Amino acid sequence: MKSLKTSIVLVIPALFLLLFFFIPLINIFALAFGILDGETIFTFSFLLEVLTHPLNRYFIIWDIQQAILTTFLCLLIGIPGSYILAHYKFPFRNLIRNLLTIPFILPPIVVLMGFISVFGHGSIINDLWRDLTGFRLIDIYNTYEGIILAHVFYNIPVIIRLTEIGWRNINPELIGVAKSLKASNWRILRKIQFPQIFPILAAASLLVFIYSFNSFAIVLVLGGVKFQTVEVRIYDYFWDRFDYNAAAALTMIQLFINILVILLYLYFSNKYEVPSERYSWKIENSFFKKPINIKSVVRTVFVGLYFALVSIICVLPIVGVISASFTSIDNAFTFFNYSKLLDRDISTFIGLPPQSMIANSLLFGFGVILIAPILALLFNYGLNYETTKKGRPKVTLLRTFSGIIVILPLTVSSITLAFSLFSIYRETPIYDNIAIVIIIAQTLIAFPFANRIIAATRSNIDETIINVARSLGVSRLGVFLKIELPLLLPGIVIAGLFSFAISIGEFGATYFLSKTNFATIPVGIYRLVATRNIGTAAAFASILMLITVGSFMIIDRLGKVDFRL
Numbered sequence: 001m002k003s004l005k006t007s008i009v010l011v012i013p014a015l016f017l018l019l020f021f022f023i024p025l026i027n028i029f030a031l032a033f034g035i036l037d038g039e040t041i042f043t044f045s046f047l048l049e050v051l052t053h054p055l056n057r058y059f060i061i062w063d064i065q066q067a068i069l070t071t072f073l074c075l076l077i078g079i080p081g082s083y084i085l086a087h088y089k090f091p092f093r094n095l096i097r098n099l100l101t102i103p104f105i106l107p108p109i110v111v112l113m114g115f116i117s118v119f120g121h122g123s124i125i126n127d128l129w130r131d132l133t134g135f136r137l138i139d140i141y142n143t144y145e146g147i148i149l150a151h152v153f154y155n156i157p158v159i160i161r162l163t164e165i166g167w168r169n170i171n172p173e174l175i176g177v178a179k180s181l182k183a184s185n186w187r188i189l190r191k192i193q194f195p196q197i198f199p200i201l202a203a204a205s206l207l208v209f210i211y212s213f214n215s216f217a218i219v220l221v222l223g224g225v226k227f228q229t230v231e232v233r234i235y236d237y238f239w240d241r242f243d244y245n246a247a248a249a250l251t252m253i254q255l256f257i258n259i260l261v262i263l264l265y266l267y268f269s270n271k272y273e274v275p276s277e278r279y280s281w282k283i284e285n286s287f288f289k290k291p292i293n294i295k296s297v298v299r300t301v302f303v304g305l306y307f308a309l310v311s312i313i314c315v316l317p318i319v320g321v322i323s324a325s326f327t328s329i330d331n332a333f334t335f336f337n338y339s340k341l342l343d344r345d346i347s348t349f350i351g352l353p354p355q356s357m358i359a360n361s362l363l364f365g366f367g368v369i370l371i372a373p374i375l376a377l378l379f380n381y382g383l384n385y386e387t388t389k390k391g392r393p394k395v396t397l398l399r400t401f402s403g404i405i406v407i408l409p410l411t412v413s414s415i416t417l418a419f420s421l422f423s424i425y426r427e428t429p430i431y432d433n434i435a436i437v438i439i440i441a442q443t444l445i446a447f448p449f450a451n452r453i454i455a456a457t458r459s460n461i462d463e464t465i466i467n468v469a470r471s472l473g474v475s476r477l478g479v480f481l482k483i484e485l486p487l488l489l490p491g492i493v494i495a496g497l498f499s500f501a502i503s504i505g506e507f508g509a510t511y512f513l514s515k516t517n518f519a520t521i522p523v524g525i526y527r528l529v530a531t532r533n534i535g536t537a538a539a540f541a542s543i544l545m546l547i548t549v550g551s552f553m554i555i556d557r558l559g560k561v562d563f564r565l
Helices: 002-032 045-052 054-087 093-105 108-119 124-133 144-168 172-180 185-213 217-222 230-240 244-271 294-314 316-325 336-340 344-350 354-383 397-411 414-425 434-459 463-471 476-505 508-513 521-530 534-558
Strands: none
Touching: 002 045, 002 244, 002 354, 002 397, 002 414, 002 434, 045 054, 045 244, 054 093, 054 144, 054 185, 054 230, 054 244, 054 294, 093 144, 093 294, 093 316, 093 534, 108 124, 108 144, 108 217, 108 316, 108 476, 108 521, 108 534, 124 316, 144 185, 144 217, 144 294, 172 185, 185 244, 217 230, 217 521, 230 244, 230 414, 230 508, 244 397, 244 414, 294 316, 316 336, 316 534, 336 534, 344 354, 344 521, 354 434, 354 476, 354 521, 354 534, 397 434, 414 434, 414 508, 434 476, 434 508, 463 476, 476 534, 508 521, 521 534
16 A cells, blocks of 8 residues: 555656656657668668768767866865865855855856857957957957866866865864874875765766757867767767757767766765764864964965966956946946847847847746646655654665666666657647747756655655654655645745746757747857857856846755756
């Protein structure tokens, strides 16, 4: 009877994933291996054709290389910052931490806009450098450097924030004992600190790799025909060549790499558990100790130069977007770029009035808010339905299997997700209302995050309360409605806001699926950039930035959410 009730509760999220994730993905598999129209003709010819194509091999290898290089640079730049933030007090420390978080929560299209504003043609940095030296500092279009720099900007916060958690949770007693035994700082780092921080360092690195490997918007604009990630290559095969089989074969290659990386990420992420109040960590070190000596001065100068460099990479593009939105062609202050967004003539460039794009973004965002947290809530309730005598969820085969299933959408990129939905539903009534398909795609992207947040909130509920209620004869449903649901409410709200923020900034799947009437703010920014309406694009990006940052500020007020899944 209990198993039946569990199955009934789980049937809605399971059916949603089956219809809109697994069956479409199986259809992509069928396209990749030639199983079409009811004819069982299993073949590797499409896969071999894609792999033997010189350009495809070049782009696959290049994509892996750029993701590895991005990860290495993020580690090189991010680890010192995380160590400093975890161990030292100094002025504006919390402000710096918050500023370094902003790039990661911004949609990729805003990151792109920031780099164009700061490092593009006629930008602040390049104009200043050209005045000093007579030539541009960097060309971000069709260059390896531009793509890597954009990816580093986007991913440094992942390394800094996650490894800061690792530094702060190293057992200080072990370090104290090592120092009392006269161990050198290098030996302490190698023998004590590094082994404890390695799992979270590896998890953060794999997260950076997967974000860079699956990059779409940044490489679509900056890479041109010279540089393409596998994600951009799939889009190119689908929309420019209409070669669905080759696109599906490339998708299988990307999916294989994604699954491998995500499994490694989950392995290392699960090996590292943040201890709850394990150590009462207190930052006692300060750069401004008295008396001041040479060592403290050198250390202070180093930290100042370090954060100046990181600010140029991470903060300046954000300032650049806002600055460009208020700058005219002749570099004068103006509100013209914002007023142009109210001009219906701008739809000539982007296919739809900006007001309609904002309305579409809000419509899709609120649609995802209504679906993703509810699916996650049902999923968690179903998995936690059966409990032990102590009130803890039973570890069952269904629970273990379902835990794996919910992670799988993370292995599929946004373009692959949109491609799979298009390929199976394009000739069905559901595709006639493309808005529903876009909401479904964005919900699938947001669902694993919403599920993680609600699961984490539920794990903080005192099982004793549930156990006492059950011992008093309260039904499982009654316990949920009267005890768990009120305690889960903050997590549900955070999951909804997080899902909204993901939806409002999502570009890849929406751009793939959206027809003219259903374009969103990110799609509008891309079209404005493509038509070189940089000032208007910056104004649109500033609005999107305001909505996104505002959502995460509310999330931060309600409760902390780390980057791990």
